[in-house]
Amino acid sequence: MAFVTWFKRNLVVIAGLLTLAYLLLPNVVVTVFSFNKPVGRFNYAWQEFSADAWTDPCGVADLCGSLALSLQLACWATLGATALGTAIAFALARYRFRARGAVNALIFLPMAMPEVVMAASLLTLFLNLGAQLGFWTILIAHIMFCLSFVVTAVKARVMSMDPRLEQAAQDLYAGPFQTFLRVTLPIAAPGIAAGALLAFALSFDDFIITNFTAGSTVTFPMFVWGSAQRGTPVQINVIGTAMFVVAVLLVLLSMVIGSRRTKSRA
């Protein structure tokens, strides 16, 4: 009976952990199969242990080139979307202006639209204008769909900020520019960072919109997509695992630093 009571009490914990396992299982598979030595073109069945791919991650043609291109695109898209989005977020959170509803709708719609619809319509535009598909068309598209997410993240932060802090700065004879630089911006920084991080992740991992706007340019997700048809090199798993490990380490590091800082302040 004791077990039944325990089980009942912890049912939600067990169910939650099972969901967590479901979420993490593919990552485990990706990691394990980065040490595989597949027979044939596809890396879907386990053969034998081998670290070959880890010692030669760029051993497949075009793989590291596509990775570099994706990183480059993600950096520029993050920069563009964060700059444009932060400006919009400040206008929305801090000023009155006409046509507020229309502006909100224009920000909201790209997030509520299936990617394939935006991708298809963008391609129609580019085809009609006779634009050369490639790096620039991808970048334009990425900035477009990352923008709304940056706006939402930054706006939430700026709206929750105490306006009396800025008034206090001005009472202490800080000019508008100084107030913005020394008070507003530091408080809004976490929101801007969250927006930028989100934009980077969205841009780096985007496939659907990129597939429509890339022409013959190959980003990393497009390389993976292509390899799913032609044959999946183990190196894909190596890069997937390495990104996962590096990102988790960075997050854990920032958590440790964050908790140290709060401790030293207290």
Place this chain on the structure above:
Amino acid sequence: MTTLTEAPPPLTPTAPEPAPPRRRGRLTPYWLLLPGLLWLVVFFALPMIYQASTSVQTGSLEEGYKVTWHVATYWDALTAYWPQFLRSVAYAAAATVLCLLLGYPLAYLIAFRAGRWRNLIMVLVIAPFFTSFLIRTLAWKTILADGGPLVGALNTLHVLDVTNWLGWTAGDRVLATPLAVVCGLTYNFLPFMILPLYTSLERIDGRLHEAAGDLYARPFTTFRKITFPLSMPGVVSGTLLTFIPATGDYVNADLLGSTDTRMAGNVIQTQFLRVLDYPTAAALSFILMAAILVMVTLYIRKSGTEDLV
């Protein structure tokens, strides 16, 4: 960690925005808005208009297209591809329900039961995002492989007999069946359900649970009468964040499915990038957009959170 947990913007703001105070510099907001809005108008709104125009054009790649108000393209597209549209909605709905059923316990666990493990579990929920979703979706090919341990176990337990009877799987296979596609969709969009759920659950005052307990509510009653109703904003934005992208998705149907599991996204992609029949592709894309907008509007009306924008 707070920066990451704030990441998914809740689609439904819980409180209406207060009007911001009037400021000096009457033109400043317009200068701030101008570059970003211009970008959205030129690369989001304008393409929609181009697409609307393309969908009523006729012609060919060689001779060029002209607007002839050939509305029949819509009708032809719909009669030719209604099974794919129906499938899109059915798969996305199934994935959304599964995401809610799987995601709720985990969000609840993080919000109320995780204690000092909360941040770690949060990292583990977000961590899969750091590996390209295409690589992770390909991993499902290994997990669901024919004759693999999972399919073997399901076969021994006669689960496959049931799913075969329901038409979700075929023979000894899970891969290349509707079940595999729905499983992939559920997996890919699960974090988009968990994060808004967690955000709204975390806001619930713990004393409400104690009060319910003091008033002799059993745990399940507390959940039904207190926790679940208060988490409704999370449920609504979670289901929207899952359902909308899942309806338009073609990656899961392509990688994990077969020609019998093609969704609306697959058709649009093929028409646009391979067949190069732009009017039909544009019409299909518009039908998909209209269908989603109608469904989302009805859903929001029904769930009573109309202050969406």
